[in-house]
Amino acid sequence: MLESDDYKFFMVGELPREYWRTYSTLARSVLMRVARAIAVIGGARLEIYVETPYFGRGKRLLGREVLNRLVLVLDGASGQCCIAKPET
Secondary structure (H helix, E strand, C coil): CCCHHHHHHHHHHECCHHHCEEEECCCCEEEEEEEEEEEEECCEEEEEEEEEECCCCCCCCCCHHHHCCCEEEEECCCCEEEEECCCC
16 A cells, blocks of 8 residues: 555556445554556566545555565564565
């Protein structure tokens, strides 16, 4: 998820409205604008979707679709995150 201002860069790849996603929260449903993008993370080139709320500002969050394709080491004590090489 991106903040609305950051999403503007990706609007050229925005999907038609019928492909936008809706997420349910405890308070309400949230309609998300969706665009295709390429992310280069740790030397890996990933085709991803970027999203921002149709109403509201949004936040910078990395979603499960991306996280599930990476091997990450999270060190909460030192506040660091490292991308590890997958075992072969």
